[in-house]
Amino acid sequence: MAEMKRTYNAEVTRDGRFWFVRVPEINRSTQALRYADVETMACELIEIMDGLTREDYDLHLVVKLPSEIQEHLARAEMLREEAARKQSEAASESRAAVQKLLSKGISQREAGKVLGLSFQRVSQLAKP
Secondary structure (H helix, E strand, O other): OOOOOEEEEEEEEEEOOEEEEEEOOOOEEEEEOOHHHHHHHHHHHHHHHHOOOHHHEEEEEEEOOOHHHHHHHHHHHHHHHHHHHHHHHHHHHHHHHHHHHHHOOOOHHHHHHHHOOOHHHHHHHHOO
């Protein structure tokens, strides 16, 4: 039977000029000057303290950001979702405009020129 790998969770926070890295499973901490070095520093700490090699465990980095940054990220995600909904609505309205023009006997090429769309896009929007 395959042995289960142990999982370590490195909690990462910014502390002045450094990234502070705490690994609760071994109750130890380290730091890195650059974020790019955080994973390496966490791995070295785990390997020194528990005598493991990188193949012996899984590491999950958990970056803890200040609340004001989390608020901006949450707002950005909400805006991306809203933009996706609006994009979908815009596509539906374009489809309706194309289909209405075509129902009046206008060709797809002509509809494209009138609406400022390519013939290929009109063809896509013409499909129900």
